Amino acid sequence: MNDSESDRGLPDILEAGLSVVFCGINPGLRAAATGHHFAGRGNRFWRVLHLAGFTPEVLSPDNDRMLLPYGCGLTAAVARPTARADGLSRTEIEAAAAGFEKKIxxxxxxxxxxxxxxxxxxxxxxxxxxxxxxxxxxxGARVWVLPNPSGLNRGFSLDELVDAYRALYVAAVRETEAARSCATSP
Known part of the structure; x- marks a missing residue:
């Protein structure tokens, strides 16, 4: 991979009015090289999403766009890929804040x-x-902070990740059902 390829980041998977947009810190090198979110071998994102209830099956990174029909999208706070998130400086993340908030x-x-x-x-x-x-x-979006599912983050077991993500899923489903109920009430 040459320098221009390693700096290109990933395309966002977004559309207006989604229930949840999952925001990674920045793309990993493998994700940037393949053009698909959470493509690292040890990344537990896709499995956790399924087990938490967001998807009826485990999606693969190659099918990351299939997340949109489930009301979810993907983006990264900083576009520049690194081998590890600690390869970013706090200043680099701070510099991305205004543009990222505008995107949200x-x-x-x-x-x-x-x-x-x-x-x-x-x-x-x-x-x-x-x-x-x-x-x-x-x-303008409600903020939910979840443990990072990276294979490098072993501070959380698979079960702990699933529980954390399921709490967001339950909240999002309740809010969606409440909105539908209000829309259909006379």
Whole structure:
């Protein structure tokens, strides 16, 4: 892979009005090389999404666009790929904040789910980030912070990841059902 290929990032998988947009910190080198999100061999994202209820089957990275019909999208806080997220500086993430927040506002998902605390902490300047639903919005979307499913993040077991992602799934489904109920009420 040459330098121009390694800097190209990944295309967003977004459309207006999604229920959840999953926001990775930045693409891994394998994901950038293949052009598909969460393509790293050890990444548990696709399996966790399925087990948490977001998809009826485990999608493969090659089919990442198939996430849209389930009301979910994919993006990254910083476009530049690295072997590990710690290859980004806090300054680089902070510099991406305004453009990223504008992107989220433009697509207007109900939830922006940050995978890990690193990006949301740098983008908001808050060091006290907890897991789960946050009290402040980002780009008009409700913010949910989930553990990063990277194979490098072994601080969370598969079951713990699934439980964390399922909590978001349940909240998103409840909100969608409530919105439908209001729309059909006289």
């Amino acid at each position: 506002a433009c697509y207007a998902p109900r939830y922006c789910a940050f995978l890990g605390k690193m990006a949301i902490s740098a983008m908001t300047g808050s060091r006290d980030i907890q897991w789960g639903l946050q009290t402040t919005a980002f780009g």
